[in-house]
Amino acid sequence: xxxxxxxxxxxxxxxxxxxxxxxxxxHGQQARMQAxxxxxxxxxxxxxxxxxxxxxxxADTASPxxxxxxxxxxxxxxxxxxxxxxxxxxxxGRPIPCHCxxxxxxxxxxxxxxxxxxxxxxxxxxxxxxxxxxxxxxxSAARAPGAPGLYAMQDTGSGGSWPISTDRVVWFLGxxxxxxxxxxxxxxxxALRDTLAQERRYAFDAALGLYRGETSFLDWREQTYPAxxxxxxxxxxxxxALSTNVLHYQALDLAAAQARARGDAGAAxxxxxxxxxxxxxxxxxxxxxxxxxxxxxxxxxxxPYDTYDLLGTALAVTSGLAEGERARQALAxxxxxxxxxxxxxPERRDQPVYHNRAIWPFVSAYALRAARATDxxxxxxxELRSIMRGAALAGSNMENYELESQAVHxxxxxxxxxVVNSPRQLWSVAAYxxxxxxxxxxxxxxxxxxPKLPAALVPMLFGERKAIALDLPGRRIVLQRxxxxxxxxxxxxxxxxxxxxxTVTLKAIAAKAPPxxxxxxxxxxxxxxxxxxxxxxxxxxxxxxxxxxxxxNGRRIGAVDGQAQLPKQAGLLCLxxxxxxxxxxxxxxxxxxxxxxxxNVGGAWPRAWKAPAGGRYRVAxxxxxxxxxxxxxxxxxxxxxVASCDGAAPQRVPLVMPHSVGTQRSTWGTFAAKAGATCxxxxxxxxxxxxxxHAVHYTGGKGGDKPLNEAELGDLVIAPLPARDTP
Numbered sequence: 001x002x003x004x005x006x007x008x009x010x011x012x013x014x015x016x017x018x019x020x021x022x023x024x025x026x027h028g029q030q031a032r033m034q035a036x037x038x039x040x041x042x043x044x045x046x047x048x049x050x051x052x053x054x055x056x057x058x059a060d061t062a063s064p065x066x067x068x069x070x071x072x073x074x075x076x077x078x079x080x081x082x083x084x085x086x087x088x089x090x091x092x093g094r095p096i097p098c099h100c101x102x103x104x105x106x107x108x109x110x111x112x113x114x115x116x117x118x119x120x121x122x123x124x125x126x127x128x129x130x131x132x133x134x135x136x137x138x139x140s141a142a143r144a145p146g147a148p149g150l151y152a153m154q155d156t157g158s159g160g161s162w163p164i165s166t167d168r169v170v171w172f173l174g175x176x177x178x179x180x181x182x183x184x185x186x187x188x189x190x191a192l193r194d195t196l197a198q199e200r201r202y203a204f205d206a207a208l209g210l211y212r213g214e215t216s217f218l219d220w221r222e223q224t225y226p227a228x229x230x231x232x233x234x235x236x237x238x239x240x241a242l243s244t245n246v247l248h249y250q251a252l253d254l255a256a257a258q259a260r261a262r263g264d265a266g267a268a269x270x271x272x273x274x275x276x277x278x279x280x281x282x283x284x285x286x287x288x289x290x291x292x293x294x295x296x297x298x299x300x301x302x303x304p305y306d307t308y309d310l311l312g313t314a315l316a317v318t319s320g321l322a323e324g325e326r327a328r329q330a331l332a333x334x335x336x337x338x339x340x341x342x343x344x345x346p347e348r349r350d351q352p353v354y355h356n357r358a359i360w361p362f363v364s365a366y367a368l369r370a371a372r373a374t375d376x377x378x379x380x381x382x383e384l385r386s387i388m389r390g391a392a393l394a395g396s397n398m399e400n401y402e403l404e405s406q407a408v409h410x411x412x413x414x415x416x417x418x419v420v421n422s423p424r425q426l427w428s429v430a431a432y433x434x435x436x437x438x439x440x441x442x443x444x445x446x447x448x449x450x451p452k453l454p455a456a457l458v459p460m461l462f463g464e465r466k467a468i469a470l471d472l473p474g475r476r477i478v479l480q481r482x483x484x485x486x487x488x489x490x491x492x493x494x495x496x497x498x499x500x501x502x503t504v505t506l507k508a509i510a511a512k513a514p515p516x517x518x519x520x521x522x523x524x525x526x527x528x529x530x531x532x533x534x535x536x537x538x539x540x541x542x543x544x545x546x547x548x549x550x551x552x553n554g555r556r557i558g559a560v561d562g563q564a565q566l567p568k569q570a571g572l573l574c575l576x577x578x579x580x581x582x583x584x585x586x587x588x589x590x591x592x593x594x595x596x597x598x599x600n601v602g603g604a605w606p607r608a609w610k611a612p613a614g615g616r617y618r619v620a621x622x623x624x625x626x627x628x629x630x631x632x633x634x635x636x637x638x639x640x641x642v643a644s645c646d647g648a649a650p651q652r653v654p655l656v657m658p659h660s661v662g663t664q665r666s667t668w669g670t671f672a673a674k675a676g677a678t679c680x681x682x683x684x685x686x687x688x689x690x691x692x693x694h695a696v697h698y699t700g701g702k703g704g705d706k707p708l709n710e711a712e713l714g715d716l717v718i719a720p721l722p723a724r725d726t727p
Contacts, residue, residue, distance in 0.1 A: 019459040020385070021063045024392055026339075027405055031392035033068040041068035047395035053078070056126075058471040059436055062463030066436075069391050073432035076397050076424035077101075077123075081130065085109045089156065089632075089700025096697065100134035104399060104422035111155050112138045112168055113217055114427055119174030121365055121430035122437060132184050135175055139191055140694035144707050147691055149194030150187065154689055156700070157219050159233035159658025160628050160636030161689045166203045166213030167244045169195060169251040176254050177445065189262070192255050196271075198687060199248065202638060202654045207670070208240065208302055209281030215297055216243035217311060217363075221631075223355040224296070224307070224344055226527060226588045231630060231661045238300030238667045242286050243312035249278045250319050279321050287326065292333040294322070296344065299589065300668070301554035303576065306586035307524070309344045310334060314366035317373050328374045331367070332513070335520035336379075339406035340386030341367055346524040346585055347403070353410065353417025357403045357522075361387050362427035365434045372439070376513040377454035377489040380439065384457065387435050396423035397432055441470045441477050442492075442504070449477055449502050453490040476501040482508055525581040530591040533566075533575060540566045540573065540595060548577040549586065553722060571722035572596040572618060598719040606682045609718060611645070611673035616721045619643075620668035622714035623657045627702045630659050634695055635703040637711035638686030643671040645679040654686060657711040666711075670721065681716060685709060 023032040031045035039054030041064065055074025059067040082102050084095035087109035101123065103114045115134045124131050138153045152171035154162035162168060172192060179185040203211045214236050218224045221236060229235050252275035259268035285302065286294045294316055296309040313330050316322040322330050335345050340359040347357045364383045371379035390401050394408050399422045402410045408421050437443045440461065442451030453461075461468055462481050470477045478501060481490070487508035494505040531550065532543045542564045544550065550557040550564055552575050557564070559580075566573070573596050576589040600622075601609045611617070619641065627635040637657040644650045653669035673679055689695060690703030698704035 019063070019463070020065055020388070021460060021463065022065055024065065024389060026389055026393060029393055031065070033065040033392070035064045035068065039071070041071055043068060043072065043392065043395060045393050045395055047393075050395045056473055057433075057437075059440075059468075060471065061461045061468040062465050063460050065392060066388065066461065069388055069432060070436045072391065073397055073429050073436075076429045077126070077426075077433070079424055080104070080426050080429065081127075082108075090697045092699045098133065098137050100130055100137060101426055104425035104428075106399075106420060106422035107425070110134050110137050112153055113155070113170050114425075116170040116172075116174035117217075117362055118427040118430040119177060121362065121427065121434040123426075123430050123433075124174065124177035125437075126433075128178055128181075131174070132178050132181060135171060135178070136184070136187070138171060139187060140692040142687075142691050143693040143695070144687075144691040146685075147687055149198070150190045151198065151692060152191055152195045153692060153694060156632045156634055156698075158214055158221055158236055158632075159630060160625070160633040162636065163203045163212065163638065163656055163688075164214060164233055164237040164636055164658050165219060166199060166211060167216035167241075167247055169199065169244075169247045170216060171195075172251045172254050173247065189258055192251065192258065196251060196255060200274075202656075202686065205240070208285060209277055210240040210285060210298075211245050211248045211278075212238060212240055212300070212667075213244045214239075215241040215309060215312065216247060218243075218296075218309060218344065218355050220355055223348065223351050224309070226591070227350070228591045232664055233630060233658045234656070234665060234667050235300070237636075237656045237658060239297050240285070240300070240302075241297045241312070242282070242294050243296075243309065243315055245278065245282050245286075246312060246315040246319055246321055249275055249282065249321055250315075252278060253319075282316070282321060283326075292329040294330055299554060299576075301574065303551055303554045303589065304556075305588060306578070307344065307346070307588065308334065310341055310367055311343065311363045314363070314370040317370035318366065327370075328376070328513070331370050331374055331376060331379060333517055334367075336382055336516045336518055337403055339389070339401070339404060340364055341383065342403050345520065347522055349523045349526065352412075352415045352419050353402050354400070354419045356417075358418060359386060359390065359401045359403055359406060360399070360428075361390060361397060361431040362425075365431035365439075368435060368439045372452045374513070375452065375489060375511045377452075377456065377511050378513060378516050380452065381454040381456045382516055384435050384439055387431055391428075391432055394423075397425060397428035398423060399425040399428060437470065437472075441479065443470075443477065449492070449495060449504050451479055451490065451492060451504060451506065453479070453506065455485050455488050455490060455508060458485060458490070474500055478503040480505045482506050484508070487511070488513075521581065521583045521585050524585055525579045525587040527587040528577045528579055528590050530593045531575045531577050533573070533593050533595045535568075535595075536565065539568050542566055542575060544577045546579075548579055551576045551578070551589065569722050570613070570720060571615075572598070572719040573722075594719075596719060598717055600715040600717055601681070602715040606680045607716060608678060608680050609716075611675060611677045611679060613720060614673065614675040615723065616670050616672050617718050618668050618670055618721050619653060619655075619716055619718050621655055621657060621666040621711075621716060622663055623660065623666050623711045624663045624714075625657045625660045625711040627708060627710070628659045629701075630661065633659055633701045633703065634689040634698055635659070635701070635708045636688050637709055638688050639709075640684040640686055641669070641716075642682045642684055643673075643679050644682070645671075645673045646677040648674075648677070652684070660711075663714065665717070
C-alpha cells in the first residue's frame with residue numbers, strides 16, 4: 001500500500017485535483033469525462049461537449065479521463081484516415097489519391113516530417129500498410145538527366161527548400177519500423193543509399209564533421225533564428241542544427257544495419273564509421289558544459305548560439321547519441337513550466353506564439369520517451385499530464401498550445417497565437433497514443449513490456465485497484481501494482497505471458513533523478529546591431545552598441561563595452577555580437593561584419609584568379625534568386641563550383657543560393673591554393689527538389705512544370721581564411 005508520507009506528497013502535487021480520474025481543473029477551466037455504454041465516452045470542457053467513439057484499443061484504469069482521452073485519440077485518428085489528400089500548392093488544390101493519413105484539419109496533406117514522426121511515435125503498429133502508403137508518397141525518383149536515384153522528399157520551405165532544410169532524412173525514422181514488407185524494404189534501402197549520398201555531397205561539412213541545414217520541425221525562421229534571417233536565409237543553410245544532425249546520425253545507423261543485413265560488409269563498415277564520426281562531432285560541437293545542455297544550432301563557422309530546443313535534446317537522448325550522465329543532464333537542465341515543456345528555450349520577446357512560447361504534444365511525447373530512457377519519473381509524469389491536459393481542455397489533440405496558459409489561443413495583439421492551431425493534428429494524436437501504450441504500459445518497439453511508471457501517477461491510474469490493463473488487437477497487457485510503494489518509479493519485477501496476456505508485477509525503486517527545472521528566465525535578451533569595424537593602424541577598432549559580447553570567426557573574444565581593439569591578422573575576420581542579461585542568458589547573435597582582403601572575380605566562365613598566398617580560401621557568390629518567396633518553394637539554386645589550381649586535383653565546392661530579396665550572398669565553401677597558383681573556376685549543376693519527378697504536382701510556384709535550378713550570378717567573392725581557421 002502507499003505510505004502515508006507518499007500519499008501526502010502526491011496530494012500536494014499537480015495530480016491532486018481529484019487525481020485526474022474523472023475531471024481536471026486548470027486556470028479556472030474544467031474538463032470532465034463520463035463513461036458511456038459500448039466503450040464510448042462524453043467529454044465536457046471549455047469547448048462544449050464531444051461524444052467519443054470506441055476504438056480498437058482500450059485502456060482500463062481507475063481514470064475515465066485517461067481512458068476516454070485514449071479513445072478520443074483513436075477517434076481523432078479515424079478522422080485522419082483518408083483516400084485522397086489536398087493542398088492549395090499541389091495540383092491546384094484538387095484531390096490527389098492517397099490511402100494514407102492526413103496531417104490534420106487545417107493541413108489535409110502528407111508532409112514528410114509530420115508523417116515520419118507520427119509513425120515513429122507508434123502509428124506503424126496500428127495500420128502498417130496505410131503508414132507505408134504515406135511514406136511511399138514522400139519518395140520520388142529524379143526527372144532530371146544525370147541524377148538517377150530514389151530520394152526522400154524535402155517539403156516546401158525556407159528559401160526554396162532543400163538544402164536550406166535537410167531534415168528529410170526523418171523519413172527513415174518512420175520507415176525503419178515497417179521493413180517487414182520486402183518491397184517497401186527494398187525501396188527504403190535504395191532511398192537510404194541515394195539520399196545519404198546526396199546529403200554527403202551537398203550538406204556535409206568535412207571541417208566540422210556536421211551536416212548543414214535548418215532545425216527539424218522548427219521551420220518558421222523568425223521564431224527561432226535571428227531576426228535578420230527573415231529576409232536572408234543563407235545563414236540557415238550554412239548553419240548546423242542539433243536535431244537535423246541527430247536525424248542524419250540515425251539514418252546512418254540504419255544504413256549500417258541494413259547493409260550488414262544484406263551482406264555488404266564494406267558498406268556497413270563505411271556507414272558505421274560515418275555514424276560514429278558524426279556522433280563524436282555532435283557531442284564535441286553542440287554540448288555546452290556551462291549550461292549542461294545541447295545547443296539547438298551553431299553558426300556556419302561553428303559560432304555557439306545560446307538557444308536550445310526540446311526535440312533535438314530528446315532525439316539526442318533516445319537515439320543513444322547522448323549517453324549516461326550527459327543524457328540525464330541534458331533533459332534535467334531543460335526548463336519546464338507548470339503547463340508543460342516549451343519546444344524552444346529561451347523564448348523570443350518580439351515573436352507571436354507558434355514555435356515561440358509553445359508546447360507541442362508530439363515533442364512532449366519525445367521528451368517523455370527520453371525521460372523513460374533516463375529513468376526520470378518527474379519528467380515522465382510532467383509530460384504525460386501536459387499531453388492529457390491539452391487534449392482534455394481543447395476537446396481534440398491539437399497542434400500546439402501557448403506555454404503558460406496551455407490555451408489554444410491567447411489574444412496579445414501582434415503577439416497573439418498560436419498563429420495556426422489545427423485539431424486532430426496527426427503527430428499530436430500519435431503523441432497521446434504513445435503516452436498510453438509506451439509511456440504508461442511500457443510497450444517497446446520489439447513487443448517487450450518495460451513499464452517505467454512514476455509513483456506520482458498511481459493515484460490517478462490505479463486508485464484502489466490492484467491492476468490496470470491495456471487491450472490491443474490480439475494482445476492484453478496487465479500491470480499489477482506492488483503492495484508497498486517506497487520509491488518514486490515503478491518498474492517490472494516479474495513478467496509472465498499466458499496466451500495473449502502479458503502480466504507485469506511492478507516494484508518500486510528510487511530513481512534518484514533531479515527535480516524538474518522550474519523558474520528559468522522566459523525570454524532571451526534582444527540582440528544588438530552588427531559591430532562596426534574600422535582599420536586602425538596595425539589593428540581593427542571595433543564598435544558595439546553598449547555592453548556586448550564579441551565573437552570573431554566563431555570564437556568568443558569576450559565582453560566589450562562600446563569599443564574594442566583587435567590586432568590585424570592575415571585573412572578574413574568576421575565579427576558578431578550578443579548581449580547578456582542579469583541572469584547570464586545570452587541573446588542570439590547580431591549579423592556578421594566581415595573585414596579583410598577579398599577579391600571579386602567576375603566575367604565569363606570559366607573564371608580565373610591568382611592566389612596571392614598559400615592557404616585556404618573562403619568563396620561565395622553574390623547572386624539573386626527571384627524564383628520564389630523567402631518562406632517557401634522548391635527552387636533553391638544549388639551549384640558545384642569546381643576549382644582547378646595549377647595542376648592540383650579539382651576541388652568541388654557546393655554553393656546554395658536560396659530565394660532572395662534582391663542581391664544577397666550565397667552560402668560559402670572553402671578550397672586550398674598554393675601561393676601564385678592560378679585557379680580556374682567552372683560551374684557544375686547541382687540538385688534541388690524541383691528535380692524530383694514528384695515535383696510535377698507542385699503548382700504553388702516555380703519548379704513544378706519543369707526543373708528550375710538557376711540564379712542570377714554576380715561575382716565570386718574570395719577571401720583568405722586565417723591560419724587558425726584552416727582545417
